[in-house]
Amino acid sequence: MRDSPSTLWLLGILTGLLVLSGLRFGILSGRSAAATAGQERLETLSPAEPVVTIVPVVQREVVADTGAVTVPRLPPLPTLTDTIGPDDSIYLSLKGLGVSDAQILALGEALKLVFDAERAARPGDTYSLQLAADGRVARFEYTPIAEPERLVIVFRDGDQLLARETFLPLEYRQIALEVTIEDNLSNALGVADDGEVLTDLLADGIFRSAIDFHKDPRTGDRLGVVCQALYMNGAFLRYDRILLARYSGQVVSGLAIHYETPGASGYFDERGVSLERMFLLNPLAFRRISSNFSRKRFHPILKRNVPHLGTDYAANRGTDVWATARGRVSAAGRNGGYGKMVEIEHANGYSTRYAHLSRISVRTGQRIEKKHVIGRVGSTGRATGPHLHYELLKNGRHINPASANRGSRGRPLKKPHLRDFARQRDELRSILDSAGRRGSMVAVGDPPGR
Structure with a gap:
């Protein structure tokens, strides 16, 4: 049976109304989803990310695209890096990167609250720098080569630069080693972590007024050391303190024990006499x-x-x-x-x-x-x-x-300290003797007081 024209006309009107209602509901739903997505995006932004303001979509009578709104993201700031060179300074390095004098001055004012750049900066120090589009310093991170666990940070907070420093965790270890001299001290200490630094600590530090390691060593001489070392993330970082150094040579011999008294500390020979003399044997580290x-x-x-x-x-x-x-x-x-x-x-x-x-x-x-x-x-x-x-x-x-220093003698410890000094001396010598029988370089337990 065929429907009458009036019936078909009524069904068409009803169908059109349903379609229009669905379309309108879909547009509003799409706009609501986009606004919700934008709001969630704003809530999850970290403080370091650029915040983009979303302008609400104004409803119009025309049918719009129902896809999600894409929030534009500002590109990250480029990072510049540099290393302080010989006869260089932080100022000269920053000038080389195109930083203005005004921004270097502002950075220096913030930096001096936690780091004395004029006195403490050294060749080999590294840093990273971020500049905003207008040339202002946004972030500056500085790592001293002498203290890689120390991170000095300057960051922007509105119109001002703030500074802070962070120290990464370190591990202390006590180690001992004993080596035989074949040609020179530096080569003999090649078995140790950072042997060149250890050489300098001994030659230009502990024995600096007593033994000339450029002319006194002979083949077959023995050197033993007990020291504290610092490690970061399991890797050797640097030597903290040498507790005992013993040199047994054909031309010269010496024993150095680190000992602290109230208000003072230093190195003393086996009888408790200071190794310090009036003059250093050499005025620099030389070839x-x-x-x-x-x-x-x-x-x-x-x-x-x-x-x-x-x-x-x-x-x-x-x-x-x-x-x-x-x-x-x-x-x-x-x-x-x-x-x-x-x-x-x-x-x-x-x-x-x-x-x-x-x-x-x-x-x-x-x-x-x-x-x-x-x-x-x-x-x-x-x-x-x-x-x-x-x-x-x-x-x-x-x-x-x-x-220089020929015939001179150091100051002895006062009598009240001699018994404690002798105890510490004997303990350290025992540690070195035991380590020498186990290998050239061994861990010997935790440092005292750690």
Whole structure:
């Protein structure tokens, strides 16, 4: 039976109404879902992410696309990195990256609250930097090479820069090793973690006034060490403190025990006498002695025999030069063939001179302590290449620097401390003797007090 035209017309109207209702419900539902998605996106943004404001969609009579609204995301800020080089500074490094003086000043003001960049910055320090589109510093992270567990952070909070520092967790270990000298100390300590640093700690630190490791060692000499070391994430980081060092040689022997008394600490021999003497044996870490003290030496520039009243140390340009004894700076500046030179007056009529420097780090009249950095190696004045010319004088007369400390004796511990010192000495020697029977380098337990 066929439907009448009036019936078909009524069914068409009803069907159209249903379709229009479904379409309208779908549009509104789509808009509601997009708004909800946008709101959830805002709630999950972290503080470090750019916040994008979503403008609500205004309802219109026309039918719109019902797809989800895509929130635009700002691109991340580019990160710049650099390493502080020799004769460099944070300021020069930042200028090289195009940072404005105003932003460097603002960064420095924030940084100085947690880190003394002028004094503490060293070649090898690394940093990362983020700049906003307008050139302002957004974030700065600095890691000192001497303390890789220390992270110095400067970040932007509105119109101001704030600074903080974070220290990563470290593990302390006590280790012992004993080695035999074949050719030199540095090669013998190659079995140890960072053997070059350990060499410097022994030669330029503990035995700096007692043993000259450039000329005293002989094949077959023995060296033993008990020390504390720091590890980060299971990897060796650096040496914290040497507790005992024992050198048994054919030319010279010595025992050094670290011992602390109220208000003081230092290294003492087996009888409790301090290893410190008035002078350091050498004024820098050097490769070799290129010319010794001589009353008659052929001069490589003047081409004739002239007195060479000091010691020449061959070293890389920029190597730190330190005072060999405490005293007062009596001269600091250029001095003819000496080039840039520093002279220091010491007690008992002694004085020292440091010549051909590339940079002077002290001023006339300044009082300084032993091993204070007074400048850096260079080749100013009458010099054929980078080296340090070092002189030692007594009452104005030149003497051989190799004779420094000859016949001198350190201060002994006071009697109330001797019993405790002897106990600590014997314990550490026992640890070293036991470790020497087990291998060249072994862990020997937790450091005391850890």
